[in-house]
Amino acid sequence: MTMSLVTGEPNGHPCTECAIRRLSVCAALDNAELRELAHLGRHVHFAACETVFAQEEITSSFYNLLEGVMRLYKLLPDGRRQIVGFALPGDFLGLAASARHNFSADAIGSAMLCQFSKSAFARFSEDRPDLLRRINELAVRELSQAQDHMVLLGRRSAEEKVATFLVGWRDRLVRVSGPSQRVPLPMSRQDIADYLGLTIETVSRTFTKLERDGVIEIMPGSIGLLDPARAEALAAA
Amino acid sequence: MTMSLVTGEPNGHPCTECAIRRLSVCAALDNAELRELAHLGRHVHFAACETVFAQEEITSSFYNLLEGVMRLYKLLPDGRRQIVGFALPGDFLGLAASARHNFSADAIGSAMLCQFSKSAFARFSEDRPDLLRRINELAVRELSQAQDHMVLLGRRSAEEKVATFLVGWRDRLVRVSGPSQRVPLPMSRQDIADYLGLTIETVSRTFTKLERDGVIEIMPGSIGLLDPARAEALAAA
DNA sequence: TGCCTGATTTGATCCGCATCAAAGACCGCC
DNA sequence: GGCGGTCTTTGATGCGGATCAAATCAGGCA
CATH class of the missing domain: 2.60.120.10 (Jelly Rolls)
Known part of the structure; x- marks a missing residue:
């Protein structure tokens, strides 16, 4: 192909x-x-x-x-x-x-x-x-x-992995297209899972949990980072 | 220090x-x-x-x-x-x-x-x-x-991780000191665990299992690779 | 608009590895 | 050679994330 x-x-x-x-x-x-x-x-x-x-x-x-x-x-x-x-x-x-x-x-x-x-x-x-x-x-x-x-792969929990990914991805997009509260996610959940060493179900559940906690908002093809500070805290810890 | x-x-x-x-x-x-x-x-x-x-x-x-x-x-x-x-x-x-x-x-x-x-x-x-x-x-x-x-960190089981580590470490030592059936392991079990994204207990248990299966022989400060082919198979799979 | 298809979410259960705990093995030192 | 400290092994138990299963959603197309 x-x-x-x-x-x-x-x-x-x-x-x-x-x-x-x-x-x-x-x-x-x-x-x-x-x-x-x-x-x-x-x-x-x-x-x-x-x-x-x-x-x-x-x-x-x-x-x-x-x-x-x-x-x-x-x-x-x-x-x-x-x-x-x-x-x-x-x-x-x-x-x-x-x-x-x-x-x-x-x-x-x-x-x-x-x-x-x-x-x-x-x-x-x-x-x-x-x-x-x-x-x-x-x-x-x-x-x-x-x-x-x-x-990340060896030592972090699922929630830390997902938060770290979202924060890091946002930061990389800033260099290319400038800052934005909405973070496009062109890759599938399966791609994210295979990047983070998780399954698609765990990624989906973790997204849902972060949304329930008011950290993000899930939208088709993107997420909104509602509470960047909390996401960064999860990513750092 | x-x-x-x-x-x-x-x-x-x-x-x-x-x-x-x-x-x-x-x-x-x-x-x-x-x-x-x-x-x-x-x-x-x-x-x-x-x-x-x-x-x-x-x-x-x-x-x-x-x-x-x-x-x-x-x-x-x-x-x-x-x-x-x-x-x-x-x-x-x-x-x-x-x-x-x-x-x-x-x-x-x-x-x-x-x-x-x-x-x-x-x-x-x-x-x-x-x-x-x-x-x-x-x-x-x-x-x-x-x-x-x-x-290795994202997608392999504990047994695959340990076998992959042993085979890879042996291969690296060959470049420095030539081939040998005995593989020195100067690092501690804790170091191996922190390299493989495991705990020390899991590393120890996995070594024991590989020894029971006749793949390796455990010696203080080194291991013997009794069945390199089987170890390589675990590392490849 | 409504169906069809693949992607995502949610639920129930299971298992591999972590955690907690304790017993050995090894080493340096006196 | 005996003693203390550290490292390693072994055992018992628990949990986070995998697996299996099914419902829901979104998007393309007739």
Whole structure:
């Protein structure tokens, strides 16, 4: 299921005006470099639930996520799934420790990515220490998030997990689209469960409990954070 | 508790003959670069249970672990602990997403590290794309391990967790000290529990069960892997 | 508008691991 | 070699979240 659609060169929509430039790996490049990079990348579109790359596939491209949300996940042979992260615009995808992908990535809703061939990108970054440092910075940030998530998975209760997720998700959305009391949740309850190491029933019950306690308001496709302070307290504790 | 002891310049024990050179970040450097780097680093020793750096402390150094084993962990305000990894010789420590450490690091037994001031190391790496790429490689490998560990924490049973830990630990030791049927476990049962998101009692019971099943043999400070195939099957499933 | 389908919520019950408690095993030290 | 402290193992019990089951909701489409 990798029906991608090329919708245009980034130069049709020049990198210098890219909305997510400051968030992405491209923040390390000046306008001249950006013009050069533009020739190497192309925009590709994915519809809801399409897979961009799968675990164990040979890595052949890097991607900048431009629009949309993606789920990054690993499967066990018996079908158990762990979502290792959600990607938002500005995230850089495709780095792997070996020649194969460590995890799978699908679009949650419709998504637009900027694709680079791995070899061309490697050649471009070869003698650009600023870009290498930027990639490093993003990788280390990811690692730090992964470590925070290990604490959540290993040591927190269901209620703490859900509250931490909601607060963290809201904070990430702020960087992309600015603050808002309404928090969109494009992913399904099953996705949230697989991210938090819970079942869908426990996630649903915990949402209901938080709503009864006046912490959140449940709406289709989003929640309202009625009592952010209380949610943050649950997330910190 | 940061009673470090300077025991000598790396040039007293030249980098070119460093036992862990090929495993470490230094594998990216040639002999001339290594001689230059030697002036920037110094060997520091830590006794069992001493803290090398603590969560939230300002980052001021990078380290190469030369000898010994370290535990890397995060604490919640109420004292719950999650060990995010164990470091072995060759591991590079001190990278952080912000100016502060994301986690704490203690020596488990006695440990020797090669310390570099962050600023001096940053200056040295500034225009060395090979070194930057090497750091990248190590960071991405860490990230990949972290993602594997999330699957373990979120989706595996106690028995799978313990078996996966034993097999993975053995595999890591092989890279450092070569293959062996006896697997040293320098860390305590509590450390293992906090790594796997379990309690000490569950870890102990699971060890006992694996021994009853003929998979392992429990010895003080180590285990014997009697039936590696069965342990690997538990780890894979 | 009303049906059909998948997602979500709610309910009842069960089980794996946590918790509480106590008995061994190991180690350093005198 | 004996003693005290810590770490590990074992036992008894309880609970949080999983599992099984069914009702309700939301959204797409005729």
